[in-house]
Amino acid sequence: MNKLGLHFFSPSDAPKYRRTRTLFLIIYAAAVSAVLFPWPKVWGIYPMVLGLPFLMFWMVLAVVAIFLGLVLLYRSEPEEN
Amino acid sequence: MEGWLIALLICLAYLAVTLATGIMSGFRVSKSVTGFVAADRSMNTVVLYFVMGASIFSSFAFLGGPGWAYSRGVASLYILAYGIVGVVPLYFFGPRVRRLGEKFGFVTQAEVLAYRFDSRALSIILTLLSAGAFLPYIVIQMKGAGLILETITDGRVPFAVGAGLSYAVVIIYVVFSGVLGVGWTNMFQGMFMMVIAWFLGLYLPIKLYGGVGPMFEQIANSDKAQMLVAPGLDAAGDPWTWAAFSSSIVVSGLGFMMWPHLFMRSFAAKSDRSLRRTVVMYPTFQIFLIPILLIGFSGVLKYPGVNPADSIVPFLLRELTLSPVLVGLVCAGTLAASMSTGDAILHSAGSIAVRDGLVSGLGMKIDDARQRFYIRLVVVMLGITAYGLALVLDQGLVDLLLMAYGGIVQIFPLVFATFYWPRATKAGALAGLVTGIVVNTFFRLNPEFSPFAGMHEGVYGLTLNTLVLVVVSLLTQPDPRDRVKACVEA
Numbered sequence: 075m076n077k078l079g080l081h082f083f084s085p086s087d088a089p090k091y092r093r094t095r096t097l098f099l100i101i102y103a104a105a106v107s108a109v110l111f112p113w114p115k116v117w118g119i120y121p122m123v124l125g126l127p128f129l130m131f132w133m134v135l136a137v138v139a140i141f142l143g144l145v146l147l148y149r150s151e152p153e154e155n
Numbered sequence: 156m157e158g159w160l161i162a163l164l165i166c167l168a169y170l171a172v173t174l175a176t177g178i179m180s181g182f183r184v185s186k187s188v189t190g191f192v193a194a195d196r197s198m199n200t201v202v203l204y205f206v207m208g209a210s211i212f213s214s215f216a217f218l219g220g221p222g223w224a225y226s227r228g229v230a231s232l233y234i235l236a237y238g239i240v241g242v243v244p245l246y247f248f249g250p251r252v253r254r255l256g257e258k259f260g261f262v263t264q265a266e267v268l269a270y271r272f273d274s275r276a277l278s279i280i281l282t283l284l285s286a287g288a289f290l291p292y293i294v295i296q297m298k299g300a301g302l303i304l305e306t307i308t309d310g311r312v313p314f315a316v317g318a319g320l321s322y323a324v325v326i327i328y329v330v331f332s333g334v335l336g337v338g339w340t341n342m343f344q345g346m347f348m349m350v351i352a353w354f355l356g357l358y359l360p361i362k363l364y365g366g367v368g369p370m371f372e373q374i375a376n377s378d379k380a381q382m383l384v385a386p387g388l389d390a391a392g393d394p395w396t397w398a399a400f401s402s403s404i405v406v407s408g409l410g411f412m413m414w415p416h417l418f419m420r421s422f423a424a425k426s427d428r429s430l431r432r433t434v435v436m437y438p439t440f441q442i443f444l445i446p447i448l449l450i451g452f453s454g455v456l457k458y459p460g461v462n463p464a465d466s467i468v469p470f471l472l473r474e475l476t477l478s479p480v481l482v483g484l485v486c487a488g489t490l491a492a493s494m495s496t497g498d499a500i501l502h503s504a505g506s507i508a509v510r511d512g513l514v515s516g517l518g519m520k521i522d523d524a525r526q527r528f529y530i531r532l533v534v535v536m537l538g539i540t541a542y543g544l545a546l547v548l549d550q551g552l553v554d555l556l557l558m559a560y561g562g563i564v565q566i567f568p569l570v571f572a573t574f575y576w577p578r579a580t581k582a583g584a585l586a587g588l589v590t591g592i593v594v595n596t597f598f599r600l601n602p603e604f605s606p607f608a609g610m611h612e613g614v615y616g617l618t619l620n621t622l623v624l625v626v627v628s629l630l631t632q633p634d635p636r637d638r639v640k641a642c643v644e645a
Contacts, residue, residue, distance in 0.1 A: 079578045081643045102243055109236040110401045117385030119375050125368030126445075127375070129385045133232050134445065137239045141438035144246065148435045151428070 094150035101143035105136040158479035159308045165483025166304065166490060169347075170324050173340050173494065177328025180339035184332070188526045191333035192262040192506045193422040196253075202338045203424055203433040206499070208440035209345035210337075210416060211238070213292075213496035214299025216447055217348070217489045218465050224451025226464035228382025230395050231451065235444045237404045241411025242441070246434040248574050250427035251645040252418070258641075263503075264418040264566070265511040271573045271642045272581040273634065278515040280588060281566070282507055285415050288559030289504045290541060295556065296497040297322055297545040303489045306469035307482055318545055321490055325498045326538040329505075330531045334423055337498045344491035349443050351488030356446020359453040359471065367449060374455055382455070389609075399609035406613030410564030416503035505533040558599050561613045565591030568621045572628075577639045583628030591620030 087095075108116075109132075116132050123131040184190040184197075198206070223231035252267060261267055265281035297318045304317030328336035357367070364370035375383055382388050386400035412418060424430035454467045461470050468489070472482050509529045513519045521529065565588055572579035595616030598605055605612065633639070 080575050081577055082575060106240050109240065110404060112385065112397050119371075119380070119383045122368060122371060125366060125371060127229065127371055127383045129229050129383075130232060130445075130448075133235050134442070136236065137438050137442055140239050140243065141435075144243070144435040144438070147246070148431055151431065 088152065091150055091152060094147055098143045098147040101139060101146075105139045105143070108139075109133060109136050158482070159311060161479040162307045162483035162486055163304075163312065165480065166307075166487045169487035169490060170321065173343065173491075174324045174328060176343050177324075177336040177340045177498075178331050180335040181328075181332030184335045186524075186527070188510075188523050188530070189260070189262060191527050191530060192502075192510070193256065193419070194334045194338065196257060196423060197425050198338060198420075198423040198429065199425050200429045200432040200436065202342055203420060203429060204436050204440065205342040205345035206338050206420055206423075207417065207433060207437060209341035209348065209491070209495035210420075210499035211496075212345075212348060212440075212443075212492055214296050214303075214489060214493035216444070217352075217492045218299055218303075218468055220444060220447045221451030221454075221468050222463070222465035224448040225454050225461070225467045226392070227389070227395070228379075228387040228452075228455075229385055230382075230387025230389070230400065231448050232387070233400055233403050233407070235441065235448075237407035237411060238441045238444070239438055240404060241408035242434055242437045244409075245412045245417075245421070246431055248570060249412075249421040249424070249430045249434065251574050251642075252421040253424050253427060253430055255642065255645045256422040258645075262419065262422050263507055263510045264413075264415045265507065266515060267642075268566075268569055268573060268584075269511075269515055271634075271638055272569075272579075272584045273638060274581050274585060275516055275518065276585060277588070278511045279517075280585075280592075281415075282512040282516055284559070284562050284566075284592070285504065285507050285511075288414075288556070288563055289416075289500050290537075290544070291555040291559065293497055293500050293504075293537070293541040294544045294548060296493045296500070297541055300490055300493040300497075301545065302466075303469060303486050303493075306466075307472060307486045315546055319542060321494055322497065322538060322542060325494050325501065326535060329498050329502050329534050334502060337495075337502050338423075340498065341495045344495040345440070347491050348488050348495075349440070351485055352443050352446045352450075355485060356449040359475075360449055362475070363453050363457050370449075370453060370456075374452065377456060379455055396609040398607055399611065402609075402611035402614045406561070406564050406611045406617070409567045409617065410560060410613070413563050413566040413570065415507055415563075416499045419503055419506070501534050501538055504537050505530040508533045508537075558596060561595035561599055561616060562592045564613045565595060565616055565620050567617070568624050572624060573642050574645065575643070576628075577643050578628055578633060579624060580628045580631045580634050582631045583624045583626075586627045587620045587622075587624030590623045591616040594619050 117129055119127045121128060185195050189195055220231065220234060255261055255267055259270065265278045269278045300321040301314040301318030304312045305314045328340060360367045360370040364373060381394065386395045386397060389395045421430060451467055454461065454471055458470065458474060461467050472485060509526055514521060568587055569584050595612050598612035598615050
């Protein structure tokens, strides 16, 4: 339990799993802020990539980032009995 | 044979296959409430993946999504963003929900929260909230089904017949097979939707503009370029604000997995792994919004002024001289989108009304077989009521749904506290939830009081909800340890 009284991990979680989970949360936070904030140049039409306006391509990138992050996290899950 | 008849026959064939799939799946599950509502906790990743995907993508995806792209440009990307952002929490709380369900026999969302906070009132509030959200939702799905059949047959199949026929099929397989009927039909419907969306989304830009790139180039060089400039346009056609775009993503994203019919699927999962794998794979479903939006963009320059914008897909189908087989397939895809959401909603509504409303909320003692019978009865009655409303109601449904969505989001802080904040108390949870719903509804009805123009009202509700939850919890005695521990360590 941390200072705020929030209970994020169970005592049985291995340190390696905690690290991957933290890494995932960083990727996730980055992807979320990528879609939430009006980053300069990102919120524009050009350059078009794959025929899509840049913002649209950016959103696809965020989807791919979260997907890869989830794959990473899933692969580090401890085996179930 | 005439074109409309070929298209209609394809739709009827689709309905027949769906009905057969739905009924056959009912033989694979036990005759208990857990079998009917949670498939005996046996769903594997493949079925879960399509159930989640197909339940999420409703007739809104096929009609409303392209409509947004067509009229509001890149504003429609918020749908893509919130879906991907919103599915991630399920990876973390879903397996916990599943384990609690297995341990205590829970099959609905409210059962988990009512257990943690030891509150009957919570069951009742959540039942009413679900009812308020589900009824307009299901009516909108029925309208989508009726409209598309009416359009492609030039009115030869009237709205009432089209909506009635498709939803008779839905009611039959939901009543007969429960969640497995939903599951197996959604697998078929989901694959069908994906293929149709990808095909049409790439085909239309190529046919009309010579490719996706040239299409966007032409829009960017026209007087409609503004719709490609982030964050797109608002409903009136003026530039949308950043606050509105981002707060819509936040509110819809946090609320996404709080929808009772999606949340409940955690109970149907066979194992933690199958549920986690479903979340991992979900982005591959979500990305099909790209072709869906491309369909809408393809109408921008060639067919300006289609009103309402939601009718852009039926409009394109009618205007372009497409092969009747293709028209039939797209129509069947739209029906699949409508029905695969409608079935999940009807099924969950029945389960919630009986389990949370009658059993937990009002404390009635009903045996398993009776519960199952009542759930089926609610499904049929709700289906008929919604059908009646679909025939008479015209306006206000979307407003009602959006208002309910703001309410659904308010469940998020409670779910979060259930699993991660042991200090939350019953009083805090109830006070927070009620505050959230009231504040949200107030700003929805009185947008002129909004402190930040354009901000999604759900943000105010969520902020005050969380604040009240924390403050009231800290001011009251901690909840009994055993229940808190069961949830936090689930």
